[in-house]
Amino acid sequence: MTDRIRDYLRARRDLGQDEGPVMVLDLDVVRDNYTAFARALPDTRVFYAVKANPAAEVLRLLAEMGSCFDTASVAEIEMALAAGATADRVSFGNTIKKERDVVRALKLGIRLFAVDCQAEVEKIVRASEAAGIAAGEVQVFCRILCDGAGADWPLSRKFGCEPEMAVNVLEHAHRHGLNAYGVSFHVGSQQANTEAWDGALASASEIFRECALRGIGLSMVNLGGGFPTKYLKQVPGVETYGDAIFRALTKHFGNRIPETIIEPGRGMVGNAGLIEAEVVLVSKKSEAEDEVRWVYLDIGKFGGLAETMDESIRYAIRTDHDEDRMAPCVVAGPTCDSVDVLYEKNHYPLPVSLSIGDKVWIEGAGAYTTTYAAVAFNGFPPLAQIVI
Amino acid sequence: MTDRIRDYLRARRDLGQDEGPVMVLDLDVVRDNYTAFARALPDTRVFYAVKANPAAEVLRLLAEMGSCFDTASVAEIEMALAAGATADRVSFGNTIKKERDVVRALKLGIRLFAVDCQAEVEKIVRASEAAGIAAGEVQVFCRILCDGAGADWPLSRKFGCEPEMAVNVLEHAHRHGLNAYGVSFHVGSQQANTEAWDGALASASEIFRECALRGIGLSMVNLGGGFPTKYLKQVPGVETYGDAIFRALTKHFGNRIPETIIEPGRGMVGNAGLIEAEVVLVSKKSEAEDEVRWVYLDIGKFGGLAETMDESIRYAIRTDHDEDRMAPCVVAGPTCDSVDVLYEKNHYPLPVSLSIGDKVWIEGAGAYTTTYAAVAFNGFPPLAQIVI
Known part of the structure; x- marks a missing residue:
């Protein structure tokens, strides 16, 4: 307390x-958490997972501090924008979207979308046309499955596809003129194992290579959330996660480290x-x-x-x-x-x-x-x- | 549909x-359900479990038809009263009540309360005093544990006490001047086994006998809810439940069948x-x-x-x-x-x-x-x- x-x-x-x-929520703690994330992963953009706590005061503080926002619905997009974030700092990170909500998001200026299957890619293609926006301006990243071992809040197979399928989903987006931007995964919420990112990054780098062979240059890896907050058990600090993730990135991407994103929710406000x-x-x-x-x-x-x-x-x-x-x-x-x-x-x-x-x-x-x-x-x- | x-x-x-x-909820179906309960158990008072669906239109219809109401909170009591039920047709059926909420309920005219331990009895004694109401006007019934076998929605040990303890709880109420009114149990929600009431009624009749030996005349058995609604599986009709319950009552209480109450929620509106x-x-x-x-x-x-x-x-x-x-x-x-x-x-x-x-x-x-x-x-x- x-x-x-x-x-x-x-x-x-x-x-x-x-x-x-x-x-009762103390904004000073949120401020410290944001600073710790920014320091631990200095080359990574922070997208706060709005669903963890969408209080206007939290969103305003984070918008002022330079945070980006990961949203699950049009309502959350509107909250992030109302808090002062520009649309280029907001992603529509839900892989399950109504096509009319994609149109709404595009009209609100959103250009970054999560997908995990070809049908979702096609929604975005049609929605871009409906919104009068060139497909090439719209970035999509494909979420891959992750086993979530080590996480307290169970991760199901609900989001993401097998890595082999992700290559085809990204190629499908590329062929339809979208910007096939990268790969995302989630290691499970309240993840106590700092090495959990290693396996997923191995898959991500494999997808980068496979896409490159097909002439598609991916540039971003979305490292998801999972950063824990302290409940009863002690958990490692953010800097320990930062170090482990950086090591895994170097291991799997060598000296061609991609642009990265993290999506802390619990770790930011818990x-x-x-x-x-x-x-x-x-x-x-x-x-x-x-x-x-x-x-x-x-x-x-x-x-x-x-x-x-x-x-x-x-x-x-x-x-x-x-x-x-x-x-x-x-x-x-x-x-x-x-x-x-x-x-x-x-x-x-x-x-x-x-x-x-x-x-x-x-x-x-x-x-x-x-x-x-x-x-x-x-x-x-x-x-x-x-x-x- | x-x-x-x-x-x-x-x-x-x-x-x-x-x-x-x-x-979308069709009131005609609720009307038919109420009628079916009233017919299947003609000597039993129906207390609709407001928590199942507290829509004002549902409460108004049931109030008009003569239903009583089982409530979980002061807010639900107020909804039932606003729908036209008089206070003598409303029970405060939650065994977990803040003392100040008991005072509020008493001031709203409620005189029928569930308990499952001595501490809850003592709250009601103190609350009656605070509300300026004679303890003897306040009826309490003690909930006993039931195993819930045969129910789809799991029943935990959260509510109720062992039958041996119930006798002491009721005696405690009696000694403090409250009206020790009876026994309640719940056989588990979405209960497909029409014989589930039999075991609980055996315990109830045992408590009646034990209390009588201590000079306390109980008069009511609250048979709870559990009446199922049709989802995918077929379920027995209300009249089958009514027959089974009447048989069990006769078996365990002979020709001294007590006053009874049922508390359908799912079965009334599902x-x-x-x-x-x-x-x-x-x-x-x-x-x-x-x-x-x-x-x-x-x-x-x-x-x-x-x-x-x-x-x-x-x-x-x-x-x-x-x-x-x-x-x-x-x-x-x-x-x-x-x-x-x-x-x-x-x-x-x-x-x-x-x-x-x-x-x-x-x-x-x-x-x-x-x-x-x-x-x-x-x-x-x-x-x-x-x-x-």
Whole structure:
């Protein structure tokens, strides 16, 4: 918890406004994170993954600092532009786009698009024509599959294609007059293994070579996100990732290192945010001596902590009693939904003195919380956010 | 799809307003469902589980028809009252309540509360005092654990206590002057086994006997929900459930059958709603002959289909090509989140002719969709609802 967040929460409590959970996000931490990324990878352009936290204050700060933006929808493109980013600093990074949304994006000035199949290439070709924009001005990069080993938030095969297919997708784009710009991949979110980029960069360099043989000069590798934030476990610093990525780039591309992009989301805002919540109930299911405690908070899976799904993300939960004896608990949310349980397979240690009405602080909650919250499940409002 | 829903969707398309997914809910179906419950269990009071779908039109219709309401929060209590229900027809059925919310509920006239531990009883005692209401006017029922075998939507140990403990919880309420009113349980949502109520009613009758020995006369059994709606699989009709429950009541309570309550949610509104969505992309991950198709819709796990979590609920997805040859697909949502995949472990058969831009219709989508939708994940708006 930063001093600024502590002061804010104290003032909120003094005013008697501490009803319901709130996520407080400290922009100073975001500023430091951006600076750390820029320093760790000085030749790489930073595209902030807007989906992690699209708060206008965050986007404005990053736009001022020179960040670019990776967006998932036309709404996110509009937010990035409204925050002061010029269109040449915004990519439409979703491989699943409606053709009419591609037209909208092109009309908003966007020229950089992700694809992972020929059908998506063809949408962009038709959309360029519809928007009256020369295909050659439009850059596409093809996403390839990555196994995601070492990442806490599971990576499926949802995005990307096999590297052999990527060559054909890029050739398809090239033949239709688009600018076949490069390759992207994602090593999985909350990736603790700094060497995870090595295998994907080997595939990327192979695609560069194969495309060159077909007369297509690729120039960019999008290294994706995956940079972790600190939850309970320690994670390596950004500079360690920077070093590992630079080594892998040199290993696979020699002295012809391509233009690079990173897309941090969690790593940019995760540790900037903290949720204050309240203990609603502490109870047991039977009167047996060894029965485990259930601790129910006023925030759960549907109120912003969706990433506890399958207990993937294990947040650090702090209390005012952390000096006391700890005992394992089941931690659950406040809704009448039986799946709204945060930690049960792996019990969570909390102080035995923790009581109904106590506040708890959930750290590392700046990313993937506010926008994940359900609109009104069980009548509970979505997670409030305060940016300071 | 009902004729009324078909007409509405046609008109929407003719007006060119079919941008983005929509859930259309036909009140005639809700009316029929309410009537079927009332007929199948004529001596049982129906408490509609508001969380399944809190649309004002649904609540107003059910209030007019004489339904009572099971609520999870003060906001849901206010919605039920605003729809015309009197406070004596509303229960606060969440076992996890802030004490100040109990006070609010009491001040709104609510007198029926769920508990599953002594701490929750004590909250209600203190809240009654704070609200200036005699404890004896306040009814509490104790929820017991149930194993949920046979249910599609997983039931955890989140709600309820062991039956032996329930006796003590009810005695605690009785000693503090509250009206120890009865027992509740829940056999799991989308419960296909009509005999599931039998075991829980055996426990309930045991608690009645044990309480009677302690001088506490319980009078009510809350049979919970669990009544299924039709997704892909056929499910038994409401009357089959009614018969099975009546048999189990007679078996365990003899000729002293208690007052009963049911809390249908999914069973009341599930089959009344249909989602129209659009195919955004059909693609493959490689060029191999046997590679599976991925079908990406403009609705996914974070846009209203949260119950596809762990592929629990398998919706019926209809298309205009259902006469064509079918082949298994992975079905996924439109967001840049790798877990936003609906059906992957068990591939979903869809027509080989299904194409980008085609509409699809997701049946049985009236319950647990709109309010589960994320507020703005990836910049996508929450699921729109039209009640006709």
